[in-house]
Amino acid sequence: MGKPIYSCEEHIEEALDDWVYGVETVPEFTLVDKSENLWITCGYCENRAIYMVGNECSGTKCRN
Numbered sequence: 001m002g003k004p005i006y007s008c009e010e011h012i013e014e015a016l017d018d019w020v021y022g023v024e025t026v027p028e029f030t031l032v033d034k035s036e037n038l039w040i041t042c043g044y045c046e047n048r049a050i051y052m053v054g055n056e057c058s059g060t061k062c063r064n
């Protein structure tokens with residue numbers, strides 16, 4: 001699997017396009033948890049990412 005792509009609001013469409021191009025699966029995107037005290041930079045600019053595109057193993061999803 002590819003690595004998740006982080007994106008700000010402006011660049012989410014590019015992130016989705018890149019995901020589809022690279023991985024050829026339907027992208028899933030989730031909001032980055034704002035409650036976490038964590039700055040993740042957009043992959044396309046210097047803004048704070050608010051979306052994560054991809055299938056990162058987190059929470060309960062990938063524990064099987």
Ligand SMILES: [Zn+2]
Binds near residue numbers: 007008047
């Ligand atoms: Zn951006």
